[in-house]
Amino acid sequence: MRPLTPRRIAGICLALGAVLFVVVVFSLQVGAYPIAVSDVALTLVRGAIGHWNSIPPSDRLIVFGLRLPRIALGILVGAALSVSGASFQALLRNPLADPYVLGVSSGAALGAILALAWLPHTAWAMQGLAFLGALATIAAVYFLGRRKGQLDSTTLLLAGIITASFLSAIIMFLMTTVSGRDLRGMAFWLMGDLATPPAISLGFLFVILLIAIGAIYTTSSDLNLILTGEQEAHHLGVNIPRVKLVVYVSASLLTGLAVSVSGAIGYVGLLIPHVMRMLFGSDYRVLIPASAIGGAIAVALADTLARTIVAPTELPVGAMTAAIGAPVFIYLLRRRFA
Amino acid sequence: MSTPGMAASDAGHDMAAGWMQNPVRLLVEQASYAYSASDRDAPDFTLGPVTFSARQREIVGIVGPNASGKSTLLRLLSGEIKGLSGRVELDGTPPGQLPLRERAQRIALVHQESTLLFPLRVWEYVLQGRYPYGRRLRFESPADCLLAENALAQVGAKALLDRRMNQLSGGEGQRVILARALAQQPLLLLLDEPTRSLDIGGKVELMRRLRRLAEENRYTVVVVTHELNLAAEFFDSIVLLQRGKCLASGKPADVYRRELLEQAFETALDVETNASGRPRVTLRGGADAQATETNPDAPKESGSR
Numbered sequence: 001m002r003p004l005t006p007r008r009i010a011g012i013c014l015a016l017g018a019v020l021f022v023v024v025v026f027s028l029q030v031g032a033y034p035i036a037v038s039d040v041a042l043t044l045v046r047g048a049i050g051h052w053n054s055i056p057p058s059d060r061l062i063v064f065g066l067r068l069p070r071i072a073l074g075i076l077v078g079a080a081l082s083v084s085g086a087s088f089q090a091l092l093r094n095p096l097a098d099p100y101v102l103g104v105s106s107g108a109a110l111g112a113i114l115a116l117a118w119l120p121h122t123a124w125a126m127q128g129l130a131f132l133g134a135l136a137t138i139a140a141v142y143f144l145g146r147r148k149g150q151l152d153s154t155t156l157l158l159a160g161i162i163t164a165s166f167l168s169a170i171i172m173f174l175m176t177t178v179s180g181r182d183l184r185g186m187a188f189w190l191m192g193d194l195a196t197p198p199a200i201s202l203g204f205l206f207v208i209l210l211i212a213i214g215a216i217y218t219t220s221s222d223l224n225l226i227l228t229g230e231q232e233a234h235h236l237g238v239n240i241p242r243v244k245l246v247v248y249v250s251a252s253l254l255t256g257l258a259v260s261v262s263g264a265i266g267y268v269g270l271l272i273p274h275v276m277r278m279l280f281g282s283d284y285r286v287l288i289p290a291s292a293i294g295g296a297i298a299v300a301l302a303d304t305l306a307r308t309i310v311a312p313t314e315l316p317v318g319a320m321t322a323a324i325g326a327p328v329f330i331y332l333l334r335r336r337f338a
Numbered sequence: 339m340s341t342p343g344m345a346a347s348d349a350g351h352d353m354a355a356g357w358m359q360n361p362v363r364l365l366v367e368q369a370s371y372a373y374s375a376s377d378r379d380a381p382d383f384t385l386g387p388v389t390f391s392a393r394q395r396e397i398v399g400i401v402g403p404n405a406s407g408k409s410t411l412l413r414l415l416s417g418e419i420k421g422l423s424g425r426v427e428l429d430g431t432p433p434g435q436l437p438l439r440e441r442a443q444r445i446a447l448v449h450q451e452s453t454l455l456f457p458l459r460v461w462e463y464v465l466q467g468r469y470p471y472g473r474r475l476r477f478e479s480p481a482d483c484l485l486a487e488n489a490l491a492q493v494g495a496k497a498l499l500d501r502r503m504n505q506l507s508g509g510e511g512q513r514v515i516l517a518r519a520l521a522q523q524p525l526l527l528l529l530d531e532p533t534r535s536l537d538i539g540g541k542v543e544l545m546r547r548l549r550r551l552a553e554e555n556r557y558t559v560v561v562v563t564h565e566l567n568l569a570a571e572f573f574d575s576i577v578l579l580q581r582g583k584c585l586a587s588g589k590p591a592d593v594y595r596r597e598l599l600e601q602a603f604e605t606a607l608d609v610e611t612n613a614s615g616r617p618r619v620t621l622r623g624g625a626d627a628q629a630t631e632t633n634p635d636a637p638k639e640s641g642s643r
Contacts, residue, residue, distance in 0.1 A: 237442030
């Protein structure tokens, strides 16, 4: 018997944090203008201690002006998608649940596009409407996925897929009204793209990210029990409606946040929690933080590949996660559930 | 010796009861329940009124044909659903009025099987039984681990500690599920068809185990079962239900009367007395049986309630 301790969680987070750091340094280094590792390190250290003037201007622009914000955005999006995927999997008791599969990403995307169309100059409109879109979609899918008052996992997934395709149809319709110049940007964004910096400061977005993940984390013991069945969890003393409310709202917030800044990036929410489960077990007290950092690693790395693999052209990061994610998922599916 | 149940008693749930002569712990008086799909319609299913009581160390069996309301009665006892009228009290308090966590410290409901999405280790699963005793986001203490180990030892499953739940046989899984309930240190242990996936040897072993647990941990146990003979042999009292009505309750010998059982199960049955003095139900064969079986059936309800 090896019960989970805060120390073990801290150890796992530190190890994953170290991997993330390596990925960040690697990502800062590569690109159309490669920078040596030693120079990246030197630039980072100088930036950290405030010696801005001693950094060569070109390095300063590329590291702090271009690459670091984009990596930070990738970290934000990866953590948000991965944690919301892990949460949906527990709450819906479905290993295939994820914001993309359930149509929640599409709902958020529709919200974001409506915000672009109606309120193009309001700073928080995209995030706000993306959140509302995500929340409305998960509510709709949840009720469509019920049969005789019971949550049926096949019905639920089908409801999600159908909702997603319906929402995509509306998005396509809206896109036909967009002028040709914006179309490419929008198409890129829909596939998941980190190239456009968000209109709002990254710091604010990170605060929201941490609050939502923190809220979900407070329910992690409850989620462990809900995984063994809602009724059983109820009889063990879990306040199911409260947990559902907290987690649905927070997970929708995370999805809305991610989609509003990067479009719909698939497979992260589905795959990363599974990989983390294989590595560290399925206890949500460790799975939530591990998924957050793991998702950050995955998206930061995928985006680095997306902008270098066919340089000077850039791929949307969503194409990259799907290209890697689909085969990995099939491998996991055959290994794990066969 | 520190068994989960004894620790529970020491914790003081029934300290005051110690000097009295084993007072009634579970009291069910004229309890009824009605279920309807919509508010306007007449109820689709009604249960009760049911009356029985149980002290500590006593085992009550709830028997009856399918869809007779056995599981519904169990849910009523657990406080999960609210009764329409009458009283259900555990040590004087209606379970439905207890806060969820406090309720889980007093009542453990053992389901037939646990469907796990991701395979947990046995010890992880049993430790879940300690949930009601912690703060919201909690980490298990060494004391919790000790209690979980004791619970596993009490069901003879200590060797399974590090196995994964999905690698267990039906009987092993059943014991582990029971162990999680023991880790809750309840006063009242409710079991819903615990013998369902067991062979006859496993069934008898489980009955003996329940008897021993009730004795050692001073539990009050209520078991929903289809095993008429095992219930008669091992339980202190029986509640016989048919289509939501309580046909009889009391000692096995009083409830197991031929006409009552035949009425409940709509099958020709014989009741004899065992060497142990307990009733034994057997199928009645021959021409005699034909007469009973040709009884026009009232419309049967389907599904398990």
